[in-house]
C-alpha cells in the first residue's frame with residue numbers, strides 16, 4: 225500500500241542554512257525532519273537539540289535511518305555530488321542545495337544513478353516557487369508586457385565574507401558570484417524564457433585573498449580561486465536574450481531583474497527571495513506602476529515540500545534535477561567562455577516547470 229502521512233526528511237550538512245530549512249520543514253504539516261548528520265558530528269548534535277530532531281550524528285545517522293525518505297543535502301558545493309550519490313545508494317530521494325554539482329559529468333552521473341534507482345533528485349533554488357516569481361510569471365504569461373524580448377540582470381555586492389563565518393567555499397570552485405548567486409537569476413530566466421542556447425562571458429578577480437569578517441575565525445585570510453566578477457551575454461533557444469553581471473567586487477549593493485517586452489518593462493522581485501513588488505514601466509509612462517505586492521507564503525524548503533507532496537501524489541516535482549543541470553550547464557558554459565573568449569553552445573535543454581496552483585498552501589496537511 226502507498227505510504228501516507230508526513231514525509232520523513234533527513235538533513236546532511238548542519239551549517240548556516242540548515243537553520244532556515246529546519247525552521248521551515250518542521251513548520252509544514254507534510255514534512256518532518258527526523259534526522260540530521262554532518263561530518264562534524266557536534267554541529268549535527270547542536271542543531272538537533274535546537275530543533276528537537278530525534279536522530280543525529282555522522283551522515284549514517286541519516287542514510288541508515290528507515291524514517292528518512294528525502295535526504296536534504298546542505299553540504300558545501302564540493303561535497304554535493306558525493307553526499308547526494310550516497311543518499312541515492314542508500315535508497316533515498318535527494319534534495320541538493322545549489323549548485324547541483326561542480327561539473328557536467330558528475331551532475332549527469334548523479335541524475336542517471338537516481339533515474340536507474342527510481343529515485344528523485346530535486347535541487348535549489350526553489351525561489352521560483354515563491355509567491356513573487358510565481359505571480360511575475362503569470363503576469364508575463366498573461367501578455368501584460370506583450371512579447372518578452374530581453375532581460376537585464378544585476379547582482380552586485382562586496383561579497384559574503386563579511387557575514388558568513390566560513391566563507392572560503394563561497395570564493396572557490398562551485399561558488400563565486402556566478403555559481404553561488406547565478407542559480408537564482410538563471411532559474412528565474414529559464415522559467416520566464418525557456419532554456420538558454422549559448423553564452424559568452426568575461427570574468428575577473430579583484431583580490432587573490434580575502435579576510436573572514438565574522439565568527440570565531442574573523443581576521444583569517446583565505447584564497448580566492450574563481451572569478452569574483454562575471455559579465456555575460458546569452459541567447460535563449462527562443463531567440464530572445466539576456467545580459468547579466470554577477471559580482472562580489474562592487475562597493476555598491478544592487479540587484480535587478482528586468483524583463484523588457486514589446487509593451488513594457490517588468491521589474492521582477494529579487495529572485496533570491498520568495499516575494500516582493502512587481503512593477504511595470506510603459507513605453508510612454510513617466511514612472512514605474514506597481515502591479516502587485518506579493519507576500520511570502522513559505523521560504524527555503526518550499527521545493528522540498530513540493531517534492532514530498534509529489535512523492536505521495538505520484539506526480540513530477542517542480543524543482544527538478546534536470547532544471548538544475550541545465551542551470552549548471554549554463555554556468556559551466558559561461559566559465560568555458562571566460563577561457564576561450566568565444567560564445568559557448570549550451571548542450572542541455574529543459575522544459576519550464578508547471579506553475580503552482582492558485583490555492584497552493586504550504587501549511588495545509590495534504591498527505
Ligand SMILES: NC(=O)c1ccc[n+]([C@@H]2O[C@H](COP(=O)([O-])OP(=O)(O)OC[C@H]3O[C@@H](n4cnc5c(N)ncnc54)[C@H](O)[C@@H]3O)[C@@H](O)[C@H]2O)c1
Nearest residue numbers: 237238239240241262263264298299300301303321322390
Ligand atoms: N548560507 C546561506 O545563506 C545559503 C543560502 C542558500 C543556499 N546555501 C547553500 O547551502 C549550502 C551550505 O551552505 P552553508 O552556508 O550552510 O555552509 P556551511 O559551511 O555553513 O555548512 C556546511 C556544512 O556541511 C558540512 N559538510 C561539508 N562536507 C560534508 C560532507 N562531505 N559530509 C557531511 N557534512 C559535510 C560542514 O561540516 C558544514 O557543517 C551551500 O551549497 C550553499 O550554496 C547557503
